Amino acid sequence: MKTKTIVLSVVASALPALCIANNKLNMVIGTYTDNGSKGVYSFLFDQQTGKATAQHSLALKNPSYLAFAPNGRYFYAVSENNDTTASLNAIAFGRDGSMKLLNTQRTHGEDPCYVETDGHVVMTANYSGGSLSVFPIAADGSLKPMASQHKGTIGGPDLTRQDKPHVHCTRFTKDGYMLATNFSADQILSFKYNKTAGTLTPYSAPVNVDKDSGPRHLTFSPNGKDVYLMSELSGDITAFHYANGLLKRFQTIAADDAKARGGADIHLSPDGKFVYASTRLKGDGITIFKRLASGKLVRVGQQPTGLHPRNFIITPNGKFVLVACRDANKIQVYARNPQTGLLSDTHQDILVQHPVCVKFAPAQHQ
Numbered sequence: 001m002k003t004k005t006i007v008l009s010v011v012a013s014a015l016p017a018l019c020i021a022n023n024k025l026n027m028v029i030g031t032y033t034d035n036g037s038k039g040v041y042s043f044l045f046d047q048q049t050g051k052a053t054a055q056h057s058l059a060l061k062n063p064s065y066l067a068f069a070p071n072g073r074y075f076y077a078v079s080e081n082n083d084t085t086a087s088l089n090a091i092a093f094g095r096d097g098s099m100k101l102l103n104t105q106r107t108h109g110e111d112p113c114y115v116e117t118d119g120h121v122v123m124t125a126n127y128s129g130g131s132l133s134v135f136p137i138a139a140d141g142s143l144k145p146m147a148s149q150h151k152g153t154i155g156g157p158d159l160t161r162q163d164k165p166h167v168h169c170t171r172f173t174k175d176g177y178m179l180a181t182n183f184s185a186d187q188i189l190s191f192k193y194n195k196t197a198g199t200l201t202p203y204s205a206p207v208n209v210d211k212d213s214g215p216r217h218l219t220f221s222p223n224g225k226d227v228y229l230m231s232e233l234s235g236d237i238t239a240f241h242y243a244n245g246l247l248k249r250f251q252t253i254a255a256d257d258a259k260a261r262g263g264a265d266i267h268l269s270p271d272g273k274f275v276y277a278s279t280r281l282k283g284d285g286i287t288i289f290k291r292l293a294s295g296k297l298v299r300v301g302q303q304p305t306g307l308h309p310r311n312f313i314i315t316p317n318g319k320f321v322l323v324a325c326r327d328a329n330k331i332q333v334y335a336r337n338p339q340t341g342l343l344s345d346t347h348q349d350i351l352v353q354h355p356v357c358v359k360f361a362p363a364q365h366q
Contacts, residue, residue, distance in 0.1 A: 023048045025315065026055075026097055029324070029331065029350075030063040030077055030357035037353040039063050040077060042097035045322075045360070047315040050333045050346045055097030060089060064356045065311070067115040067122070068093070072362040074102070074141035076122045078112035086110045088124050088135060090143045093361065102142040107133045108149060114217075116170045121147075121198045123170040125180065130165025132180050136198050147198060155185040157212050158233060161261075162186075168232075169217045174224035177245035181215040181229070182206060188215060188229065190245045203245045209238050210252065217265050222272040226295040230266035230277050235259060237266065237277055239295060251296050258283035265311050270318045274300075274341035278309040278323065285309065286323065286334075288341050303343040306332055311357045320346070324355040331355050 025045045031037040039060030043052045066077035072093065079087045086109060090102040109129020116123045122135045122143065130152040136144040156162030166183035173179065178191040178200055187206035194201070209215055214233030220226070220242070227247060229238040235256020240247040255277040256263050262281030268274065268291070275289040275297055285304040289297035306328030313322050314336070321334045321343055331350040334343040 026072075026093075026095065026361040027052075028066060028075060028093070028099075028359055028361070029352055029355050030066045030359075031352060032064055032080075032326070032354040032356060033061050035329070035354045040066070040091070040099060041352060042093075042099060043350065044097065045315075047317050047319055050320050050335065050348050052333070052348070052350045056099055058091065058099040058101065060101070061085075063089070065112075065114050066357055066359055067117050068359055068362055069117055069137070069141065070119045070362055072364055075359070076115050076117055076143070078107070078115055078124060079104070080111050080113055082110050082128055086112055086126065086129065088112060088115070088122060088133075088143060090137075090141055092141060102140070105135055105143045105145055108146055109133055114169045116172060118172050118195070120195055123178070125167045125170050127166050127168060127183075130167060130184070132167050132170055132200075134198065134200060148200065150180075150189075150191070150200060150202070152180075152182045152189075153185045153187075155187075156183075156214065158214070161214065161233065168215070171218045171220070173220070173242065173245070175244060177203060179218055179227070179247075181218060183214050183216065183232070186211050186213045186215060188218070188247060190247070192245060207240075207247045207249075209249075210234060210236070213238075214261070214263075216263060219266050219268055219275075221268060221291075221295065222270075228266055228268070228275055228297075230255065230263050232263045233261045235261065235263040235279055237275070237289070237297065239297060241295065253289070253297050253299065255279055255287040256283075257287075257302070264309065267312065267314055269314055269336070269338075269341065270316060271338070276312070276314070276321065278305075278312055280308045280310065284325075286312065286321070286343060288343070290341060300340065301342050303334065306330060313358045313360065316360065316363070322350075322358050324358050326354050326356050329353050329355070331358060
């Protein structure tokens with residue numbers, strides 16, 4: 001079957017806001033800019049047909065990860081640089097997909113690779129800097145200077161990849177806490193979050209995972225009571241019951257058959273019935289698990305993808321999975337079977353140089 005592609009245009013589209021209905025989703029794509037990419041791109045994605053239409057672009061260096069504010073009027077994108085220019089950018093977002101840079105703040109930690117926001121503060125996980133930075137948000141959506149920073153630690157056995165602190169992911173919980181992956185110590189850190197003050201306070205002892213795991217990304221069940229960790233080095237998923245800032249492990253299951261030490265992203269389907277995990281470096285693809293009533297996972301399949309599937313996202317209606325294949329220079333659009341959880345390629349690739357992050361704008365800004 002001949003692959004259909006969507007050629008990216010750098011010319012801004014004039015799509016009116018009235019075109020954006022429930023099935024038409026504004027989305028933004030973050031990239032690495034070492035291979036011809038301009039920076040951030042916006043598209044209109046039809047979650048009934050799987051077709052994407054190019055809208056706008058914004059020049060920015062290495063906006064490898066981004067996150068929308070809950071109101072959708074702003075999003076925050078890192079500049080993942082390995083020097084003192086590493087930074088976080090505040091961007092105003094229009095319903096027509098237009099983007100305007102508001103301001104930039106230094107992260108004071110190299111290679112920020114993850115962003116999380118609740119609309120009050122923005123947090124970055126700074127991989128090479130081995131830290132978590134916290135930024136208050138001004139009334140106009142712009143960023144205030146970094147207010148606090150928390151450091152990761154070492155302790156893992158891999159003397160090449162865990163030789164210095166790395167923090168890879170930060171996630172708010174539903175009950176006033178924050179969790180962070182302490183990659184180089186094989187731990188998850190827990191903080192009490194004061195929304196009014198915008199502060200984090202270390203809460204409990206770090207939760208240890210298996211040595212040589214390299215904990216990377218965290219995701220939550222729809223009710224917030226189960227947490228699933230994707231580890232990069234081991235390629236395993238670790239499942240925890242969660243309550244009041246505390247984690248209790250109840251399962252570990254392999255996702256990376258090739259043992260390539262390239263576990264990447266993890267997400268649940270909107271109905272909470274399936275878990276998906278991306279793996280890279282060898283045997284690249286998405287591993288698929290059915291989630292039982294107990295929260296435990298049972299493997300049901302594996303979908304090969306293009307090279308280096310880093311981040312991916314599932315449409316709100318659960319119909320499609322969009323996979324950012326960095327080294328294939330495209331985002332693959334897969335149809336998802338809601339009964340089996342399995343994926344099939346729609347051959348509606350979105351061509352972008354070095355895509356690494358895909359996010360949909362919140363429903364209220366569609």
